[in-house]
Amino acid sequence: MLKTKFTTPQIYNDLHMQLVTAQIPQGTKLRSEHLRDRYDCSANTIREVLFRLASAELVVFEEQRGFRAQPADRERLHHLTTFRVLLEQEGAATSIQKGGLEWEAQLSAAHHKLSHIEGRIDEARFDVAVLRLWSLAELEFHDTLISACGSPFLRSNYRRTYDQFRQQKIMQPDYGFHPENALEHQSIIDAALARDEPGCKRAIYEHMKRNLRDGGASGEHAP
Amino acid sequence: MLKTKFTTPQIYNDLHMQLVTAQIPQGTKLRSEHLRDRYDCSANTIREVLFRLASAELVVFEEQRGFRAQPADRERLHHLTTFRVLLEQEGAATSIQKGGLEWEAQLSAAHHKLSHIEGRIDEARFDVAVLRLWSLAELEFHDTLISACGSPFLRSNYRRTYDQFRQQKIMQPDYGFHPENALEHQSIIDAALARDEPGCKRAIYEHMKRNLRDGGASGEHAP
DNA sequence: ATTTCCAAAAATTTCGAAATTTTTTGGAAT
DNA sequence: ATTCCAAAAAATTTCGAAATTTTTGGAAAT
Structure with a gap:
């Protein structure tokens, strides 16, 4: 070597x-x-x-x-998910209130990149290079969504949590790309651009609930 | 030496x-x-x-x-405060829903210790040893308040944020102990034990708003 | 007087090895 | 066969010093 x-x-x-x-x-x-x-x-x-x-x-x-x-641990993934939901719902809601045209434009751009990659992900589902690109684009989309919230600590704590979430998610033995993902991202951006706070919160919860302990059956953190 | x-x-x-x-x-x-x-x-x-x-x-x-x-920075204190408010309001609300008798008992105990120290704080306002005791007791009170929320990440992130907040708060040039503090803690525990979620959130906000940029005039994060 | 440059001083980062601690191994006693 | 203990092996942590980088201070030039 x-x-x-x-x-x-x-x-x-x-x-x-x-x-x-x-x-x-x-x-x-x-x-x-x-x-x-x-x-x-x-x-x-x-x-x-x-x-x-x-x-x-x-x-x-x-x-x-x-x-x-860090060892793979479903319980840990569950807890990381509830915390991500909390931060992203709050960050997105505040961004919807405060964000301007610049925010909308950046969000569109991030979503465009992400959906382009997701469009051709089945061709090379487990290619490490593609996985890396997708992972970066997904983070950028979620980070942009909350970027107008005006709270640097919300953003940095979200970022730390996201990385840990990604680590756990990819380590799970049954990991695979879900095609619904692209639709869920679409729902999130649609609600965000329509300035629909409750809808956006709901879309965020729907996007993440499959990582909860019970697959989201209890609806615990639903808005 | x-x-x-x-x-x-x-x-x-x-x-x-x-x-x-x-x-x-x-x-x-x-x-x-x-x-x-x-x-x-x-x-x-x-x-x-x-x-x-x-x-x-x-x-x-x-x-x-x-x-x-870390340098003293009012802006940083403001942002730490908004983030603390978010985490503590969420953690307290969930604890009010989920917490049982054990939680109530621990909260009472923590509040008792804290108010005992606050009762004699003017005697030795800037004594470092007292300050240290008070600081620990205040953290324990707030941590106990959110301890039944069931989210270890909410708690650990709160803890990290609290320490940073404390560092900034004590470094501010006009730092001093506010006697209202004891009353505010009383309001928080009263609402918590009465299982009054909105009241508890309001009390948390009222307790912290003096650390916001504008002293809380805009009511931005009020519940 | 201000700026630029260079050399000296000070601080940070990296290194290879020594000291410490944990883990493994193997043999004796139960 | 199992448990216990000591010795060996392996891994972590600490050390003092060398190598690198930044900062300082003063002389020369603008």
């Missing part, structure tokens, strides 16, 4: 990407020695990167016991 | 405490060399602790430029 010299931020980005696209399997122990070899740097540099990933909660750190990738 | 040997977690706790009680002034540069001297350990150990504090956002890290304590 070819060793290339990486800078610390590059190592961080590379590992982050691998974690949220499940190229590093659930619960894998992340040994400094192995990674040190892969990235051609000292154990200390790896340790530093792993600490940063632990702060993003993509990696679990235990004193004197090292680091491991 | 006496040098005592600290373990890494002790260094973390000590610095964390100093940061949220403003014993380390706003924007202070945190040099490895200086702290390394204070805690009698290597620069690397300090670096590790500072990374963890940066992940709690009490400390700002900039590549090649080191660490500094």
